[in-house]
Amino acid sequence: MTTQTETRAARVVAVPRGSRRRPGGGGPRAGTIIAFITPFFLPFVLFYLVPVGYAIWQSFRVVRRSGGQYGTSYTTFGGFEQYGQVFHNSEFWSSIGRIGLFGVVQVPVMLFVALIMALLLDTPLLKIKSFFRITAFMPYAVPGVIAAIMWSYLYSPQLSPVVEVLKGVGLHPDFLGPGAVLWSAANISTWLWTGYNMLIMYSALQSIPQELYEAAKLDGASNWTIAWQIKVPIIYPSIVLTTVFSIIGTLQLYAEPAVLRQISSNISSTFTPNMLAYAVASGNNYQQAAAISVVIALITFVLSFGFMRLTSKRAGL
Numbered sequence: 001m002t003t004q005t006e007t008r009a010a011r012v013v014a015v016p017r018g019s020r021r022r023p024g025g026g027g028p029r030a031g032t033i034i035a036f037i038t039p040f041f042l043p044f045v046l047f048y049l050v051p052v053g054y055a056i057w058q059s060f061r062v063v064r065r066s067g068g069q070y071g072t073s074y075t076t077f078g079g080f081e082q083y084g085q086v087f088h089n090s091e092f093w094s095s096i097g098r099i100g101l102f103g104v105v106q107v108p109v110m111l112f113v114a115l116i117m118a119l120l121l122d123t124p125l126l127k128i129k130s131f132f133r134i135t136a137f138m139p140y141a142v143p144g145v146i147a148a149i150m151w152s153y154l155y156s157p158q159l160s161p162v163v164e165v166l167k168g169v170g171l172h173p174d175f176l177g178p179g180a181v182l183w184s185a186a187n188i189s190t191w192l193w194t195g196y197n198m199l200i201m202y203s204a205l206q207s208i209p210q211e212l213y214e215a216a217k218l219d220g221a222s223n224w225t226i227a228w229q230i231k232v233p234i235i236y237p238s239i240v241l242t243t244v245f246s247i248i249g250t251l252q253l254y255a256e257p258a259v260l261r262q263i264s265s266n267i268s269s270t271f272t273p274n275m276l277a278y279a280v281a282s283g284n285n286y287q288q289a290a291a292i293s294v295v296i297a298l299i300t301f302v303l304s305f306g307f308m309r310l311t312s313k314r315a316g317l
Contacts (some may be wrong), residue, residue, distance in 0.1 A: 058290035059083070075287075082291035091270040092292065096299070098182065099272050103250035106186040111242055114194045118201035118235075119227050133202070137195040144192060148259035151188045156263055176264035185256040193249065197242040204238035205231060240311045244304045251300045254278070 062078030086092055117136055121129055139147065154160045155175035166173050175184045208231065216226050232239075254274040261267040269279040273296045281289035 055290045055293055058287050059294050061287050063285075063287065078287075082287050083295065085288060086291050086295050091276060092273065092295075095270055095273045095276050099250060099253060102182060102186055102253065103247065105183075106189060107243065107246040107250060110190045110194050111197060111239065111246065113190070114197035114242065115201055115232070115239065117194070117198045118205060119231065121198070121202050122205040122231065123223060123227075133199075137199055139191050140193065140196040142192070144255035145259060147192050148188055148256045151184070151191070152260055152263055155184055155260070176260065176266060178266045181257075181260060181264055181266045185253070185260060188256045189249075189253070193246070197246070200242050201235055201238050204235040208234055240308065243311075244308060247304050247307060248300055251296060251303070 059082050060077060060079060061075050062081050063073050063075055065073050121133060121136075142150075154162050157163050157174070157176075160175075163173060163175070174180060212230065213226055216230055221230070252274060253272045257267050257271045258275060261269075261271070270276040273292065277289045277292040277296070280292060
């Protein structure tokens, strides 16, 4: 009995005092966690959650006038009145249809090109990979507005050397025409974001063990078979991730058409949902603009979350 008691006492003494858990937890460790979280959490609350909450609150308010048309205006709670006006706004649905067509075409093309470029970077047949990787990623370093200005110069019939060359061979392209201006904006977005998506896919390819490729080659698999039957299925989660990012970015499209609008009359102030919200806010109808913004956010959430759920079921995740 004495020996067991002495052994237990020795174990208690051997445990460092600082490693004992205090009742209620926390202590210095909790203070350290708070100190690390605060620099992110405080700006996140002030500059993200608070503006989002304020926009949602504004979307439920309406402007009334007392004493007739020229009476004093005041703001009051209006329920879902602003949302009803959004859903009955033909310009809103036209912008949604336009951006939907944009996304259905532009996103698959961009991601397919990014995948091909990532696979080329990962093959041993390609030389000077560093130069190719930097060159492909470089457009992402250009701000969207600057990229749109650069491409608008190439689209302009009066200034573009590309248009002059095509005219010399008998072609008369109108990149800013009513049927082409949407795809001109899509070309700018594709040029900007393909390298970014390529880098995500290429990083996923780099994490695949080389032994897997060696085993496939021993079984007689060609480079084409390895690429499409081994590499692509393994990096499927990265492809899904880039697709979700692209869906979100498509519904937020603003800079490219806004810049092209300065040189083309075929882009209206309501060309995209974001441009419509900005135009409504410019008319001092902040409550309506807030409702449009909330609806855009909800559509973005439904499409991105729905796509992730659909792809997860198909992959058996």
